[in-house]
Amino acid sequence: MTKRKLWWLVIVSALxxxxxxxxxVGLIRESLHGGGLSNYGEWWQRTNSRAALFGSLKLxxxxxxxxxxxxxxxxxLTHRQGRVGRGLQALAMAPLFMPxxxxxxxxxxxxxxxxxxxxxxxxxxxxxxGFPAVLTVHILSFAGQFLALVQAGLERIDPARIEAARTLGxxxxxxxxxxxxxxxxxxxVAASILVFLAxxxxxxxxxxxxxxxxxxxxxxxxxxxxxxxxxxAEAVILALCSLSALGLFARSPARTLSTSGRRALAEASxxxxxxxxxxxxxxxxxxxPLFTLLVVALKPGxxxxxxxxxxxxxxxxxxxxxxxxxxxxxxxxxxxxxxALIATGLALVWxxxxxxVGRNAPAFWRRLQSALAMIPLAIPGTVLGLSLIxxxxxxGPYLIGPxxxxxxxxxxLAYVVRHxxxxxxxxxxxxxKLSDSVPEAARTLGxxxxxxxxxxxxxxxRPMLQSGAVLAFLGAFGEFVASIxxxxxxxxxxxxxxxxDFRAGLFGPAAAAGVLFVGVAVLLTFAMRWVSRxx
Amino acid sequence: MTLEVAEISRRFRxxxxxxxxxxxxxxxxxxxxxxxxxCGKTTLLxxxxxLVPPDSGRxxxxxxxxTHLPPERxxxxxxxxxYALFAHLDVxxxxxxxxxxxxxxxxxxxxxxxxxxxxxxxGGAERRLPADLSGGExxxxxxxxxxxxxxxxxxxxxxxxxxxxxxxxxxxxHLKSIQRTVGIPMVHVTHDREEALALATRVVVMDRGNVxxxxxxxxxxxxxxxxxxxxxxxxxxxxxxxGRPPHWAGHPLRVEPGSSPDGxxxxxxxxxxxxxxxxxxxTGRVIDVHYLxxxxxxxxxxxxERVRARWPSQDCVLGLEPDATLHFDIxxxxxVLLRDQDLPV
Numbered sequence: 117m118t119k120r121k122l123w124w125l126v127i128v129s130a131l132x133x134x135x136x137x138x139x140x141v142g143l144i145r146e147s148l149h150g151g152g153l154s155n156y157g158e159w160w161q162r163t164n165s166r167a168a169l170f171g172s173l174k175l176x177x178x179x180x181x182x183x184x185x186x187x188x189x190x191x192x193l194t195h196r197q198g199r200v201g202r203g204l205q206a207l208a209m210a211p212l213f214m215p216x217x218x219x220x221x222x223x224x225x226x227x228x229x230x231x232x233x234x235x236x237x238x239x240x241x242x243x244x245x246g247f248p249a250v251l252t253v254h255i256l257s258f259a260g261q262f263l264a265l266v267q268a269g270l271e272r273i274d275p276a277r278i279e280a281a282r283t284l285g286x287x288x289x290x291x292x293x294x295x296x297x298x299x300x301x302x303x304x305v306a307a308s309i310l311v312f313l314a315x316x317x318x319x320x321x322x323x324x325x326x327x328x329x330x331x332x333x334x335x336x337x338x339x340x341x342x343x344x345x346x347x348x349a350e351a352v353i354l355a356l357c358s359l360s361a362l363g364l365f366a367r368s369p370a371r372t373l374s375t376s377g378r379r380a381l382a383e384a385s386x387x388x389x390x391x392x393x394x395x396x397x398x399x400x401x402x403x404x405p406l407f408t409l410l411v412v413a414l415k416p417g418x419x420x421x422x423x424x425x426x427x428x429x430x431x432x433x434x435x436x437x438x439x440x441x442x443x444x445x446x447x448x449x450x451x452x453x454x455x456a457l458i459a460t461g462l463a464l465v466w467x468x469x470x471x472x473v474g475r476n477a478p479a480f481w482r483r484l485q486s487a488l489a490m491i492p493l494a495i496p497g498t499v500l501g502l503s504l505i506x507x508x509x510x511x512g513p514y515l516i517g518p519x520x521x522x523x524x525x526x527x528x529l530a531y532v533v534r535h536x537x538x539x540x541x542x543x544x545x546x547x548x549k550l551s552d553s554v555p556e557a558a559r560t561l562g563x564x565x566x567x568x569x570x571x572x573x574x575x576x577x578r579p580m581l582q583s584g585a586v587l588a589f590l591g592a593f594g595e596f597v598a599s600i601x602x603x604x605x606x607x608x609x610x611x612x613x614x615x616x617d618f619r620a621g622l623f624g625p626a627a628a629a630g631v632l633f634v635g636v637a638v639l640l641t642f643a644m645r646w647v648s649r650x651x
Numbered sequence: 652m653t654l655e656v657a658e659i660s661r662r663f664r665x666x667x668x669x670x671x672x673x674x675x676x677x678x679x680x681x682x683x684x685x686x687x688x689x690c691g692k693t694t695l696l697x698x699x700x701x702l703v704p705p706d707s708g709r710x711x712x713x714x715x716x717x718t719h720l721p722p723e724r725x726x727x728x729x730x731x732x733x734y735a736l737f738a739h740l741d742v743x744x745x746x747x748x749x750x751x752x753x754x755x756x757x758x759x760x761x762x763x764x765x766x767x768x769x770x771x772x773x774g775g776a777e778r779r780l781p782a783d784l785s786g787g788e789x790x791x792x793x794x795x796x797x798x799x800x801x802x803x804x805x806x807x808x809x810x811x812x813x814x815x816x817x818x819x820x821x822x823x824x825h826l827k828s829i830q831r832t833v834g835i836p837m838v839h840v841t842h843d844r845e846e847a848l849a850l851a852t853r854v855v856v857m858d859r860g861n862v863x864x865x866x867x868x869x870x871x872x873x874x875x876x877x878x879x880x881x882x883x884x885x886x887x888x889x890x891x892x893x894g895r896p897p898h899w900a901g902h903p904l905r906v907e908p909g910s911s912p913d914g915x916x917x918x919x920x921x922x923x924x925x926x927x928x929x930x931x932x933x934t935g936r937v938i939d940v941h942y943l944x945x946x947x948x949x950x951x952x953x954x955x956e957r958v959r960a961r962w963p964s965q966d967c968v969l970g971l972e973p974d975a976t977l978h979f980d981i982x983x984x985x986x987v988l989l990r991d992q993d994l995p996v
Contacts, residue, residue, distance in 0.1 A: 553735035556702050559722035560729040561749030561800065571748075575739040 125477055128469045129485055135533055136491050140355070142507035143499065147348035155349040165346075168330035169353065175250060175322075175331065176315035180308045182255035186398055187262035188304065192292070193395035195270045200392055205267060208399040209260040210406050213637040215594020216257075217611045218630040220320040221618045222405040223253045225412050225420060232408045235425045245327040253321040258314055259402050262307040269303025270296075312361050316354065317496030319597040332357075333498045333597070340502060340601070348506065351499040362490060406634065413631045418624030433624035434632075444613050445625050452610035455524060456592035459531035460539075460585050466532070467539035468581070471547055472573060489540040492533050497597030504530050505601060524607040527599065531592035538591065542584020546577025590637055652678045652713050654804045654836050659698055659708030662860075669694050670860035671708065676804065676836035676853075681827075683847040683868075684840045686857035687883065692840040695857070696806045699838065700729050712803050723752070728797030728805040732812055734789045736781040742768070742792050743777035749800040767799035770829060787818045794826070798833055807839040811846065823849055844884055848872055856880050874987050875919050881989065887919035888958040889989075900953045902932040905983050917989045922948065922961035924985035931980035937973055951977065 147155055159165045190208060194201035211219060226232045227244040234241040273296065281295045297304075322331040332354045340347040412418050414429040421428070440446040467489070474485050492500065508521045520526045554576060558568040574581070596611040603612055614626040656674040669691040676682045684692040697703040699710055701722040710718045717725045737745050746767055750760045768774050771791040781789055790810055797805060807826075811819045823846060830837055841847050847854055848868040855865040856879075864876045875881035878889055892899040897906065897916050904918070935951035935958070947964045949971060950957060960979065971977070 551733055551735060553731040553733055554737065556700075556722070557729065557731055557735035557796075558737075558748065558752075559702070560700050560725075560727060561796065562723045562726070562752035563748070564721075564723050564752075567752060572737055576737065578739070 122477075124469070124473045125481070128466070128473060129481075129488070132466065132470060132485070132488055132536075135529070136488060136536075139500070139503035139507040139533075140491070140495070143348050143355075143503035144352055146345060146506045147352045149345040149348070155345045156353075159346060159349050159353070164330055165335065165350065168332045168335040168350070169357075171247075171330050172316055172332040172354070173357065175247070175254065176312045178251055179254040179258060179315040180311050182251065183259045183262040183311050184304065184308065186255060186259045186402070187266055187307070188300075190259075190395055190398040191263055191266040191270060192296070193391045193398070195267070197389075197392060197395075201395070204392070204395050204399040205263065208263055208402040210403055210634070210638065211257065212260045212264070213590060213634045213641075214406065214409065214630065215590070215596070215611055215614075215633070216318075216320050217594065217596040217615050218409065218626075218633075219257055219405055220253060220324050221614070221623065221626075222408045222412070223249075223256070223321070224324065224618075226404055226408040227252065230420065230422075232404070232411060232420070232425060235420075245325055247327075247329050249325040249327070250321050250329070250331075253325060254315050254318065256402055256405065257321070258311045261314065262311055265303050265307035265310065266300060269300045272303075273299045309361050309364060313358050313493060316358050316361070317498070317597070319496070319498055319600075333496060336498045336502065337601070344506075347502060351496075351502050355495050355499050358496060359491070362493065409627055409630050409634070412623060413627035416624070418622070418627045433628035437625040437628045437632075444608065445610070445617060445629060448608055448610040448613040449629055451524070451607070452593050455528050455531060455609060456589050459528045459535065459592045460589045462528070462532045463536050463539040463588055464581065464585055466536060467543045467584070468574070470540060471543035472569060475547060486540070486544070490537050492535075493537040495534075497534060497595065498601065500530060500534055501598035501601030504533075504598075522604050522607075527602050527607055527609065530598040530602055531595055534595065534598060535588040535591050538588045539581075539584045542580045542587075543577065546580030547573075549580070550576050586637070586641060593633070652803055652835055653711075654699065654838070655709075655711040656695070656699060657709045657711075659695070659710060660706045661694060661698055661703055662706060663694075667691065667694070668860050669698060672857075672860070672862055674838070674855065674862070676838060678834050678836055679830075679852070681830055681837045681839060681850055681852045682855055683851035683853070684838065684855050684857060685842070685844070685847045685883070686863075688842075690857040691860040692857055693808055694860075696729075696808050696838060696840055699804070700727060700806055701725050702729075726800070726803050728800065728802035730790075730793050730797045730805070730807040730810045732809040734781075734793035734810075736789055736792060736796075738781050740781075741777065742773065742779050742781070742784070745781065745792055746777075746796045746799050748796065753800065763799055764795075767795040770798070770832065771795045771825065786814050787822060790814065790822060791825070794829070798829065801833075803835065805833075805835055805837045807837065809840050809842065812842065819843075819846070826850065856883060858883075873921065873985075875989065878917055878919070878989050881919040881987075887921050887987075888925075890918045890920055890956070890958070890986075892916045892918060900933055900956060904981070904986060906986055918986045919989055920958075920981065920986055922959045924982040925951075925958065925960035926980045926982060927960075927962065927966075927977060928980040929978055931978040933979050933981070935977055935979065937971060937975045937977060939973055940971055947971070951979070 149155070187208075190204075194204045197204075214222070224231070224244070227242075227249065229241055229243055231244070277299070278291055278295055281291045286294065317333065319333040319337065322329070322334050323337070326334055332350060336347050336350045336354065339350065411425060411429075412420065413433050414431070415421065416428055416430065416432055418433060437446065470485055470489060474482055477485070495503075504526060505521065508526060520529070550573065555568050555573050558572040559565075563571065593609075594611055595609070596615065599609050599612055600615075603609060610629070614623075614630070617623055617626045654674070654676040656672060658671045658673055660669060660671050662668040662670070667689050672691070672695055674682065674695070684695060686692050694703060698705050701717065701720060701724075705718065708718070709716060712725060712727065737748065740748065743764055746764045747760045750763060755763070764777065765774065768776060771794050773788060773791050773795065776784075776788070776792075781792065784792065790813075793810065810826075811822055814822065827850060839850060841850075851868045853865060854868045854871045856863050856871065858879055864871055864880045871880065872884055875884060875887060881887040881889055890899045890904075892904055892915070894914050897904050897914075897918075899918075933953055935953040938950040938952050938957065941948040941950075942964065943961075945964060946961050949960045949962070951960060
């Protein structure tokens, strides 16, 4: 590694360390305010606080189990099942495109008394509150994420290994238990940890449907004004739980064997196949929130009313959205798009610098850098928001605070830090697929380091960067948790306005905006896939 | 146009590397580096290309010291084992990459790319993407990309290893003809003995970071300087003889070479140097018979040793079957005394 490259690496890594670690250190310092570990002692003394911790842990463990029970069979049932199988997978994963706050509101319209479910299934008229409600929302929301990872794992299994097991006399069940599931283990572990982290960090569902139940994220939100030091202690405990899970993820063995590179042929998909019917039974509930969003967007004022589900459907909400009258929704949508775009761009540049510049760095440095970039994944949005406020209230990293407090820049910074792991993972995945010899070939052909980066390395990893950027953009656009803590009335992003409109009973235009957003996101993803395949 | 590598060294923390290797290649030379995995062949190639910095030593290209120049300023061509084609660029984009990096004019680039593609037999494939090419076509694009810039030296790192034998033979012939056309020094790394002997104007055998023998292919193949070279090239039998004059399998070898103080000597003997002879002093039992087309290879157990003989198939008498007993003699003129006599046989 050349000296110049080393300097670059040090600068980029120091910037990352400052912006990621400094707020965390500030939060820890705040949690120790008032003398040593007294805040932690006080936290432990309170029954409610302990209940919040155990509530979050119980919810997250059951969410992981629930999503696994739905996603693994669905993935196995739809794998290599042609267009119908792929269609069912897409249906199950479509809710991933919904911003979290929109998804949560949709669950309210779907499951609550008088909601879509009670219209579709007679007798399903219940009060959708409390632990079972939050768990249901979590399982249906995160199953798509779990499914995507398991599906990627299944794609990586060399079909020759399954064929080898079959020729050795293993039946379908034995093949599944002794070959497929063990090969899927790394993907299942990764999916479990990610869902666990997402569930621990989840704020919107516990906030809206939690009822009397206590969870760490809502507890932090509630105590941040009255007892900031206690809130900081709670945030540190939540971050520690998540970091421990992330540590487990890093330690899980990844046994991989190179594959033959041959792709399995898809079996002919037959609509009458019982396995596809079973898959449909699992996939359809996952898509119900999206269906609900569509129905609500077409209902006058975004209210389901007392009439049939199919009555009074119109595009009035879309027209109202287009006219931009009344609510702050349209300006907030523009603001959110702007924030998300800038945050995604910054995260992209940062991730590329970290991964590409650090490629030839010593192994320990790369591990350190990778771990550093992954820390925001383990830090729930509530904790991140709080830590940024705490830090920028006094001084910022490299003394760029407290002027940022209350500005949209802090919001963008929170989005950048929060979604950096996605971009780093995307860049790392791209670089892992890129043979060292490709940029080396460019160098031997006379291209300097910059030309090699711009003309060879970046175009080669572009598909992965695009996927990461879309996910980061969607995440930043719909970010609710950090936003609710950091945003001011002047910088309010769309997620908060949608939530406020929902509370005020003005959900129609917000639902219409949600439908358009999901539509654009799906189209964008398909367009990118199409472009990538074309190359 | 010459390549001179003087006492170049590079050690890796995890082991392996190149230890004080020197190499010389002039215009028209096709130097083939052979040796077992991890012996430093590829590292030597990467050192020449500037992809790995050396610990010590010097590299000169056409008289210019390039030891500390970055790869892009050495003006050489490199063909990678996996071809390293740019997947996002079509054939034209790949082949023209080096010319664009050198800021050639567009019309000159078009003409030069067409010329290079014609040379490798891929004229008209400009708009195809690497993913749409067969392995052989990808290899030829990689070759065209490397030679189009008229490099001062061409380095090839096992470029044929992923191809089937017949395609390998075709491309080998192609490479030889290209070498005659462009006339620059080439350094080629391979594991394949047949490829090394067929291509090379000079073979360099490496072991554990050192050059252990170099010379014209016939000389290295027929007169290996050590048991390692003999065994690596895989053609020769190794005979451990005892006494003065040396005896092997109970019979004198009728040579007077030097031997170690304890009277032991190690010889290499090509399989063709064993002759079927009813009056031959050695008797052996046939272990296996391998029909190789024009030749037949016979494995023979002689006392406690096993040797291989190779005879023209048309000369092989009927009855050469496993467990048959045969008598043979040795063409002692083809015995070569090896230096490293301590190596186990």
